[in-house]
Amino acid sequence: MEPSDKKSNCDNQQNCIEMLQSIIDGEASPEQRHDFLTNHVEKCMPCFKTYHLEMAIKDLVKAKCSGQCPDGLVDEIKARIATLR
Amino acid sequence: MCQIQIFDLRLFVIFALHMSEETPKNDYSETERDSIFHNEFMPHANSMYNFGYRLTLDEDGAKDLVQDTYLKAYRFINSFQQGTNAKAWLFRILKNSFINDYRKRSKEPNKVDYQDVESYYNSDDVDMPITTDLRVESIQDMIGDEISNALNALDVDFRTVIILCDLEGFKYDEMAKILDIPIGTVRSRLHRARNLLKEKLSEYAKKMGYN
Numbered sequence: 001m002e003p004s005d006k007k008s009n010c011d012n013q014q015n016c017i018e019m020l021q022s023i024i025d026g027e028a029s030p031e032q033r034h035d036f037l038t039n040h041v042e043k044c045m046p047c048f049k050t051y052h053l054e055m056a057i058k059d060l061v062k063a064k065c066s067g068q069c070p071d072g073l074v075d076e077i078k079a080r081i082a083t084l085r
Numbered sequence: 086m087c088q089i090q091i092f093d094l095r096l097f098v099i100f101a102l103h104m105s106e107e108t109p110k111n112d113y114s115e116t117e118r119d120s121i122f123h124n125e126f127m128p129h130a131n132s133m134y135n136f137g138y139r140l141t142l143d144e145d146g147a148k149d150l151v152q153d154t155y156l157k158a159y160r161f162i163n164s165f166q167q168g169t170n171a172k173a174w175l176f177r178i179l180k181n182s183f184i185n186d187y188r189k190r191s192k193e194p195n196k197v198d199y200q201d202v203e204s205y206y207n208s209d210d211v212d213m214p215i216t217t218d219l220r221v222e223s224i225q226d227m228i229g230d231e232i233s234n235a236l237n238a239l240d241v242d243f244r245t246v247i248i249l250c251d252l253e254g255f256k257y258d259e260m261a262k263i264l265d266i267p268i269g270t271v272r273s274r275l276h277r278a279r280n281l282l283k284e285k286l287s288e289y290a291k292k293m294g295y296n
Binding site for chain 2: 021025026054058060062063066067073076078080081084085
């Protein structure tokens with residue numbers, strides 16, 4: 001289905017938001033995910049846009065906001081633990 | 086005993102009670118303690134530091150929090166059940182240390198206190214998404230600093246749920262335990278946090294002329 005063929009309004013926005021969040025966060029079952037994406041998201045423009053935008057943001061946060069321990073911190077912790085033994 | 090010492094002692098007792106009420110105590114040998122510490126706890130040092138940094142937005146503060154967390158984890162290692170989620174256990178200690186020690190010490194006046202706003206968060210109702218013209222293409226064109234700054238600009242309670250879920254991959258039930266809140270509150274807080282993040286990203290996108 002082309003984007004232009006999708007409904008421009010969602011009839012069940014409150015429930016759809018909750019289901020989209022569950023799918024995006026891996027809390028929905030594989031069946032729920034497949035059923036909702038195939039039977040609703042592909043036919044509903046607001047949910048289609050929300051799903052892809054939320055997924056893009058989630059992926060970007062994961063890719064760009066991780067960090068590394070400063071050099072020496074792990075050794076400092078190990079040294080302090082050694083004094084507790 | 087001065088007031089600060091009494092306060093520290095009280096926090097230590099609260100922490101000890103909190104840790105001991107959850108699980109039956111083990112009696113690990115020194116070899117077992119070392120094995121758990123090095124094989125199950127230390128591999129999470131990068132995630133712990135990043136969480137500490139995103140909470141405090143301060144490198145020294147993050148280092149102190151991580152060190153403090155690992156010291157507490159070692160002291161209370163008999164409360165940890167081998168085979169359970171070490172990362173979630175450590176994150177919970179770090180979050181509690183941030184609330185009980187770091188934030189009280191730093192007394193940042195612009196920070197909103199957890200308790201003051203808890204009634205707002207406790208609503209399980211999920212509000213509607215913000216109407217934003219933010220597009221996937223605009224998001225994908227953003228560099229790391231813009232995403233990171235937008236995340237850091239959120240109130241600490243909101244950025245916490247995004248970090249736990251999107252960055253660290255915790256499930257809702259694990260987040261509920263780490264944060265000591267119901268799962269319904271995890272869901273609604275996460276939803277609000279993402280709407281606020283979208284607002285920030287939308288502002289960046291407009292400044293950059295993407296929309």
